[in-house]
Amino acid sequence: MNPSDTTTIIGFFTGDGFAGYADAIAGIVFLVMLATTLVGGIIACTAERLVRAVAGLALSFIGVAAIYYYLNSPFVAMMQMLIYVGAVCVTIAFAIMLAAPEDTKKNGPSGPLSGPLGLITAGLVTMGMTGLAVNTTFSVLPKENMGEVKLIGIELLTSYSMVFELVSIVLLIAIIGSLVIARHGRSK
Amino acid sequence: MSILNLHNSLNTYLILAAILFGMGVYGLVTRRTLVGMLISSELILVAASINFMAFNRFTAPDPTVGQIFTLFIMAIAAAEAAIGLSITIAVYRNYKSVDTEDLVDLNG
Numbered sequence: 460m461n462p463s464d465t466t467t468i469i470g471f472f473t474g475d476g477f478a479g480y481a482d483a484i485a486g487i488v489f490l491v492m493l494a495t496t497l498v499g500g501i502i503a504c505t506a507e508r509l510v511r512a513v514a515g516l517a518l519s520f521i522g523v524a525a526i527y528y529y530l531n532s533p534f535v536a537m538m539q540m541l542i543y544v545g546a547v548c549v550t551i552a553f554a555i556m557l558a559a560p561e562d563t564k565k566n567g568p569s570g571p572l573s574g575p576l577g578l579i580t581a582g583l584v585t586m587g588m589t590g591l592a593v594n595t596t597f598s599v600l601p602k603e604n605m606g607e608v609k610l611i612g613i614e615l616l617t618s619y620s621m622v623f624e625l626v627s628i629v630l631l632i633a634i635i636g637s638l639v640i641a642r643h644g645r646s647k
Numbered sequence: 648m649s650i651l652n653l654h655n656s657l658n659t660y661l662i663l664a665a666i667l668f669g670m671g672v673y674g675l676v677t678r679r680t681l682v683g684m685l686i687s688s689e690l691i692l693v694a695a696s697i698n699f700m701a702f703n704r705f706t707a708p709d710p711t712v713g714q715i716f717t718l719f720i721m722a723i724a725a726a727e728a729a730i731g732l733s734i735t736i737a738v739y740r741n742y743k744s745v746d747t748e749d750l751v752d753l754n755g
Contacts, residue, residue, distance in 0.1 A: 486651025493653075493663065500667050503686055504674030512686050519667075523693055526663070527717075529654045530704040535714050542721045547689060547728045554682055554732040558739035577676035585669030592661035597706050606703070606710030614711045615718075626722045633726035637733035643740075 489529055496522030509555050517548040534608045660701035667694035681735045681745045685728065692724045 499522055502515025520543040527536040604610055615623055653659045667690055674687025696717045703713020739745050 483651055486649070486654065489654040490650070493659075496663065497666065500670040500690055503690060504670045504677075509680065509682055509686070512683060516686050516689060519690065520693065523697065526660070526697065527700055530660070530700045531710065532700060532704075532714050532717075535700065535717050538718060538721060542725055543689075543693070546725055550728055550732055551682065551686060551689075554685075554735055558682065558736055558745050573677050577673045580676055581669035581673035584672050585665045588665035588668065589662050592658055592665065597657065597702070599706050600708040602710065603708050604710065606714060610711045611714055614715060619715055622719065626719055630722055630726050633729050637729040640730075641733035641736045643737060 485529075488525075492522045492525035492529075494522075495519070496526065510552070513548055513551050513555065516551070517544050520544045520548065531606060534611060657701055657705040660697055660704075664694040664697040664701070667691075667697065679747055681731075681738065681747065684747075685731045685735070688731075689724065689728065692720060692727075696720050 496519050499515045499517070499519025503512050503519055506512040506515055520539060524536045524539040524544070527533075527539055671687045671690035671694060674690065675684055678684045678687060699713045699716050699720070703710050703717075707713055735745055738750065742749055744750075
């Protein structure tokens with residue numbers, strides 16, 4: 460191996476070559492996660508059995524967490540995994556097991572017209588929002604900071620402390636309320 | 648623009664959020680059980696969060712605000728899921744069904 464080869468290898472890892480490859484890999488991973496999100500969403504809204512719909516929902520949420528990572532927010536990506544994938548999906552799975560909606564007559568669309576009409580409604584909403592997004596020019600303001608986790612903590616406990624406390628109370632009341640509603644009639 | 652550079656464009660995220668929102672609306676319209684409708688409403692909430700995060704990353708001057716808003720949306724979504732599921736279980740206990748067509752006692 461002559462010296463020029465070594466230079467090429469080092470250049471591959473430190474210079475523009477590696478940066479170019481890293482960008483390409485980042486782009487490919489992003490496309491995979493985009494596909495994960497969309498496929499999970501399709502499974503979640505069309506699957507016949509609700510357990511599969513929940514699994515699709517979890518898949519979609521994992522893709523969304525990766526998309527948050529691409530939006531410079533690893534903290535929110537982690538909270539997405541914890542709260543949505545870890546808590547909400549598991550709660551819905553519990554509800555499916557407790558309420559056994561699979562035993563009901565049919566899980567398919569309600570009525571012959573609801574499928575096409577729902578598809579038209581969803582298509583119109585999606586097309587309208589896409590058209591708005593593509594045809595609008597958004598004014599970009601210069602960044603004041605990079606949105607680090609430390610700054611999120613400071614903002615949460617200073618500017619948004621009132622909202623923080625309110626959300627805490629809402630969560631507490633939601634827990635107590637759901638216990639009261641779901642426990643009713645269980646004592647006998 | 649190259650397809651590998653899609654993650655640096657605001658429109659990608661907005662269109663993805665629009666598609667997820669459309670899926671949620673489709674599921675909400677066509678599902679016939681309460682749990683299925685709840686699953687679809689979670690898709691709608693996550694689409695709203697993606698929009699907030701995209702504008703936060705690309706246009707907002709202070710990128711902490713959108714992240715905090717998304718965290719609050721997550722908290723509200725968790726509360727909503729807990730309440731919705733407990734109502735579903737209460738309905739199932741009273742009606743032995745979570746089919747929306749059986750819950751017609753208030754139907755005039």
